[in-house]
Amino acid sequence: MKNEVLRLLKQSSGYLSGEEISSLLGVSRTAVWKHIKTLKAEGYKIDSQTKTGYRLIQVPDCLYPAEVREFLSTRILGGEIFYLPSVSSTNREAREKAENGAQDGAVVLAESQTAGRGRLGREWYSPAQTGLWMSVILRPKIVPADAPKLTLITATAVAEAIIMETGLNPGIKWPNDILLNRKKVCGILTEMKADMDRVHYVVVGMGLNISQEIFPEDIREIATSLTLEAEKKFNRAKIAGAVLNSLEKYYFKWINDGFSANRNEWKRHSVNLGQKVTVNTLGEVVEGIAEDIDENGLLVVRKIGGSIKKITAGDVTLR
Amino acid sequence: MKNEVLRLLKQSSGYLSGEEISSLLGVSRTAVWKHIKTLKAEGYKIDSQTKTGYRLIQVPDCLYPAEVREFLSTRILGGEIFYLPSVSSTNREAREKAENGAQDGAVVLAESQTAGRGRLGREWYSPAQTGLWMSVILRPKIVPADAPKLTLITATAVAEAIIMETGLNPGIKWPNDILLNRKKVCGILTEMKADMDRVHYVVVGMGLNISQEIFPEDIREIATSLTLEAEKKFNRAKIAGAVLNSLEKYYFKWINDGFSANRNEWKRHSVNLGQKVTVNTLGEVVEGIAEDIDENGLLVVRKIGGSIKKITAGDVTLR
Numbered sequence: 001m002k003n004e005v006l007r008l009l010k011q012s013s014g015y016l017s018g019e020e021i022s023s024l025l026g027v028s029r030t031a032v033w034k035h036i037k038t039l040k041a042e043g044y045k046i047d048s049q050t051k052t053g054y055r056l057i058q059v060p061d062c063l064y065p066a067e068v069r070e071f072l073s074t075r076i077l078g079g080e081i082f083y084l085p086s087v088s089s090t091n092r093e094a095r096e097k098a099e100n101g102a103q104d105g106a107v108v109l110a111e112s113q114t115a116g117r118g119r120l121g122r123e124w125y126s127p128a129q130t131g132l133w134m135s136v137i138l139r140p141k142i143v144p145a146d147a148p149k150l151t152l153i154t155a156t157a158v159a160e161a162i163i164m165e166t167g168l169n170p171g172i173k174w175p176n177d178i179l180l181n182r183k184k185v186c187g188i189l190t191e192m193k194a195d196m197d198r199v200h201y202v203v204v205g206m207g208l209n210i211s212q213e214i215f216p217e218d219i220r221e222i223a224t225s226l227t228l229e230a231e232k233k234f235n236r237a238k239i240a241g242a243v244l245n246s247l248e249k250y251y252f253k254w255i256n257d258g259f260s261a262n263r264n265e266w267k268r269h270s271v272n273l274g275q276k277v278t279v280n281t282l283g284e285v286v287e288g289i290a291e292d293i294d295e296n297g298l299l300v301v302r303k304i305g306g307s308i309k310k311i312t313a314g315d316v317t318l319r
Numbered sequence: 320m321k322n323e324v325l326r327l328l329k330q331s332s333g334y335l336s337g338e339e340i341s342s343l344l345g346v347s348r349t350a351v352w353k354h355i356k357t358l359k360a361e362g363y364k365i366d367s368q369t370k371t372g373y374r375l376i377q378v379p380d381c382l383y384p385a386e387v388r389e390f391l392s393t394r395i396l397g398g399e400i401f402y403l404p405s406v407s408s409t410n411r412e413a414r415e416k417a418e419n420g421a422q423d424g425a426v427v428l429a430e431s432q433t434a435g436r437g438r439l440g441r442e443w444y445s446p447a448q449t450g451l452w453m454s455v456i457l458r459p460k461i462v463p464a465d466a467p468k469l470t471l472i473t474a475t476a477v478a479e480a481i482i483m484e485t486g487l488n489p490g491i492k493w494p495n496d497i498l499l500n501r502k503k504v505c506g507i508l509t510e511m512k513a514d515m516d517r518v519h520y521v522v523v524g525m526g527l528n529i530s531q532e533i534f535p536e537d538i539r540e541i542a543t544s545l546t547l548e549a550e551k552k553f554n555r556a557k558i559a560g561a562v563l564n565s566l567e568k569y570y571f572k573w574i575n576d577g578f579s580a581n582r583n584e585w586k587r588h589s590v591n592l593g594q595k596v597t598v599n600t601l602g603e604v605v606e607g608i609a610e611d612i613d614e615n616g617l618l619v620v621r622k623i624g625g626s627i628k629k630i631t632a633g634d635v636t637l638r
Contacts, residue, residue, distance in 0.1 A: 119516055141601055143632045145464045148515045175515065191514045196467045196494065197438055197632040198601060282460055282517060313462045313516040 001027060003066045005035040009046065009056040017053030061129055061211075063109040063237055071241025076105030077136060077248040084108070086128070088115040091189055091205035094135035098193070098201040104139040105248075109240065116207055118187045119176070120315065124207045125219060131212070132240050135205040136247065140255060144194040147202055148312065149259050149297040150251075151176045151190045152266045154204050157247035158186050159269045162208075165242050166230045171271035174290065174299045174316050178208075179271060183224035185209050208243070210236050259295060266293065272316060277301065281314035290316070320346060322385045324354040328365065328375040336372030380448055380530075382428045382556055390560025395424030396455060396567040403427070405447070407434040410508055410524035413454035417512070417520040423458040424567075428559065435526055437506045438495070439634065443526045444538060450531070451559050454524040455566065459574060463513040466521055467631065468578050468616040469570075470495045470509045471585045473523050476566035477505050478588045481527075484561050485549045490590035493609065493618050493635050497527075498590060502543035504528050527562070529555050578614060585612065591635060596620065600633035609635070 004025050008016060021032045036054055040046055043060025059067065065081035072078050080103050087093045087110040094108040110133045113126035126133050138150070158178050159170045162185070170186075171179045178186035186208040193200045209225035211233060226234055254262050267273060272290040279286040279301060288303040298310040323344050327335060340351045355373055359365055362379025378386065384400035391397050399422050406412050406429040413427040429452045432445035445452050457469070477497050478489045481504070489505075490498045497505035505527040512519045528544035530552060545553055573581050586592060591609040598605040598620060607622040617629040 119514065143601060144466065144511070144513070145631050147463065151515050189514060191512070192463070193510070193512050194463070195438065195508060195510045196470050282462060312464050 001025065001031070002035045002038055005032060006039060006044070006056075006066060009039075009054060010059075012055070015047075015049060015052040015055045020053065061236055063111060063132070063134075063240055065109070067237035068107075068109065068240045068244075071238045071245075073241075073245050074105070074248045076103075077244045077251075078105065078107045079103060080106035082106065082108045084110045086110060086112045086114060087133075089113050089117050089205070090133050090135035091117070091191055091203050094137050094203040094205065095191065095193075098137045098203060102137050104137070106137040107244065108135045108137075109133070113207075118189055118207065124187060125216060125223070126207060127212070129211075129236075130225070131210050132206065132208040132236060132243065134208075134240060134243070135203050136244070138202045138204060138251070140199060140202065140251075142199050143197065144192065144199055145296070147190065147192050147194070147199055148175065149254065149262070150202055150204060151188055152293070152297050153250045153254055153262050154188050154190065154206065154247060156262060156265045156269065157250045158188070158206060158208065158243055160250075160265075161239065161242040161246045162186075162226065164246075165234065165239050166226050168226065168229050170269065172266060172269040173318065174270065174272045174293065175297070175313070180224050180226075180229045182271075183222055185224050185226065185229070204247075206243070208239070210234055210239060259297065263293060263295065263297070271318065272299070276319040278317040278319060279311055279314040280317075281311055286311060286314070320344065320350070321354045321357055324351060325358060325363070325375075325385060328358075328373060329378075331374070334366075334368060334371040334374045339372065380555055382430060382451070382453075382559055384428070386556035387426075387428065387559045387563075390557045390564075392560075392564050393424070393567045395422075396563045396570075397424065397426045398422060399425035401425065401427045403429045405429060405431045405433060406452075408432050408436055408524070409452050409454035410436070410510055410522050413456050413522040413524065414510065414512075417456045417522060421456050423456070425456040426563065427454045427456075428452070432526075437508055437526065443506060444535060444542070445526060446531070448530075448555075449544070450529050451525065451527040451555060451562065453527075453559060453562070454522050455563070457521045457523060457570070459518060459521065459570075461518050462516065463511065463518055464615070466509065466511050466513070466518055467494065468573065468581070469521055469523060470507055471612070471616050472569045472573055472581050473507050473509065473525065473566060475581060475584045475588065476569045477507070477525060477527065477562055479569075479584075480558065480561040480565045481505075481545065483565075484553065484558050485545050487545065487548050489588065491585060491588040492637065493589065493591045493612065494616070494632070499543050499545075499548045501590075502541055504543050504545065504548070523566075525562070527558070529553055529558060578616065582612060582614065582616070590637065591618070595638040597636045597638060598630055598633040599636075600630055605630060605633070 045058035047055045090108045112128035116124035116126035118124045155172045162170045176188040189205045192202045211227045212225040277290045288301040292300040301309045364377035366374045409427045431447035435443035435445035437443045474491045481489045495507040508524045511521045530546045531544040596609045607620040611619040620628045
């Protein structure tokens, strides 16, 4: 009901009296007043005039499900949204939700992470209300070997959302970093629970820096945000919506038509292809030219001697 | 201390007086008596003679860690053993233990499972004290795509343990069923938690039918046990030890030397190769001749038209 009150306030251009709201929603004046009070506590700035009623002045920069839903045009992503002011990590929270039966497409959103993590257990700086700290639970009918493609698909989706929402020109560093001006603006951490026959669920987590204007010294040279690059503010809920819309589009494209369309889209954004790279894998260090990603999402590197090495997972340095 | 008392009783051929035990272990006569009482409650048959002392008559057919350890010659497997009289499923229990930091090589053993599961969510009949319902937690430094090899390695290890302990001649049906006379004696369910770069942990679960003499009607035609095939009784703890010893051997061989040795061993036991097969995969049904498993553990099928199909995961019917 609180969200109904909010919707009415958003739809109205001028003041809306408590009586109008109460009769439109069929609830008491007291109930309306209580919901207004709650909305104010949540950060919504609402002007109250004794004679004329209520008017919404400002929406808080929060990822409240009601705010994100306003920008969603998805079928399954965000059907369930779990919102948390603070969480250790959204991926961790999402894994727990998934174990407890969260539905396909459920989303975990947090304003801040106290232990945000990226690939290879690295820390991810996740201060409150500056970024999109989000994890999506997916239950695709795939074998584990196909899961890494989902990382590439997510990278493509985030890159597209950034282009559409900001006009900036992001690049993807294999497999999953989104760069702006060679600095990292988004990382993706995909985790799964699986047996050998099928994936039980995948959690796709992302950390997208949106409105940070300053970074801690140790990452200042390698990290950036949308606001720093575009020199303007963005509505984080709108960006969350855009990312989810884009992710669902590429996800269904993959499930329905296979990986080739995604692969071409990914390659369009790649900053690796044709470049000299050094790749640290679990077993060895590979140096050469990144030539392609193959139909399974593996990075194809032509080594200095000319031989081809396909890489499943690794850490790429551009040279 | 209870296990120390047990060890002394096992080592002694005749009666051992309470006084001897008490002085050998440096504990009171009352403590000795309490441990004897506990051992009796656990099913150990111990004869007590007022003048002469205690003598171990019979060890219960239980998978008590102390019983299994007696047969272990491993470095890491079974370093931690979690024993449960009954559990929903040892894999589920092992996943929880792994999340809570159980060490590499930890083992979960249960006398019975109330919700034992096999591949593709199928039920696994797991009545009390008849089989080896066991899950092993491993933390190999591998990428998810390598994890299915662990299923093959485990199948090889179980087959070897069966040969050594029973003299029977098991066959492996790709990827992971162990057959005796074309009936299933053991199933393996490997599960993992992973991100795209590395496996966090793998749980290798197995259900090995040991001493069932009769099966429920619906599986009587397709299931068998070691006792049914060999027409004799086996010590389950000894078989548990043999399986773990064998698994550790092949596991280290894989980690240290790669998959090729394991692959050849697996092929030696295979009942698929050279046979007509129908394989149900997530996406399609493949019919043809099973020609090989490749260096990644994939089943190589030559289809009727002559083309080659490599299969990551699927359900094989021999024809």
